[in-house]
Amino acid sequence: MAPFESLYGRRYRSPVGWFEVAEIVLIGPESVYEAIEKVRLIRKRLRIAQSRQKSYANVRRRDLEFEVNDWVYLKISPMNGVKGFGKKGKLSPRYIGPYQILQRIGKVAYELDLLNELAPVHPVFHVSMLKMCIEDPISIIPLEGLVVDESLSYEEVPVDILDRQVKRLRNKEIVSVKVLWRNHLVEGAT
Known part of the structure; x- marks a missing residue:
């Protein structure tokens, strides 16, 4: 018996273990392409948000540099x-x-x-x-x-x-x- 099952009296149902072995359906190439497109869209939107935040942060920032003998x-x-x-x-x-x-x-x-x-x-x-x-x-x-x-x-x-x-x-x-x-x-x- 698994530790979770022995403690709580039922099986652990994580998203990985929701399906039985016989119920697993192979993922087709169209769903893989769909997932890749969603990841690409998420990365694009993250890049846009990061550049916007960076432009806000850099408005008042100034790098201090001193010379020798200053x-x-x-x-x-x-x-x-x-x-x-x-x-x-x-x-x-x-x-x-x-x-x-x-x-x-x-x-x-x-x-x-x-x-x-x-x-x-x-x-x-x-x-x-x-x-x-x-x-x-x-x-x-x-x-x-x-x-x-x-x-x-x-x-x-x-x-x-x-x-x-x-x-x-x-x-x-x-x-x-x-x-x-x-x-x-x-x-x-x-």
Whole structure:
């Protein structure tokens, strides 16, 4: 007895086992030709749908490429020291730098000339971790006093409360607090 039959008391009726051996009819050449035509039609429609989706996806995509000796910023992520002030990664992306590109490794990796403060970090980064060097003082963090670990993250600590607001709704009040974080400018307060 088959395991399915012993467990459930009836035979397993998969699409393969629906017919008895004597009931099998040979498939003629016209049904094979019909199946081939259906497969060809399905492949054609899949190709059309894939090209349409690809055209939608590629509208805003831009491939980043840097040259040797270009200057780039390196993305790091904050870890909030106090959970009450927000979730991990809320303030990211934040960048440090700029750093000079020493060489290109493969199509999407670059080696940077890192300072001694980032000695434990491997100097090769994916292009998604880099940003072209354009001066933006709010998103760039000064490296003095910043401790970055191997996972390119640093501890985020609140320094001062700059402002408080109470928004009154019909049934409740929502309190908002503007916090100045360590290693950020006043413009970067959240």
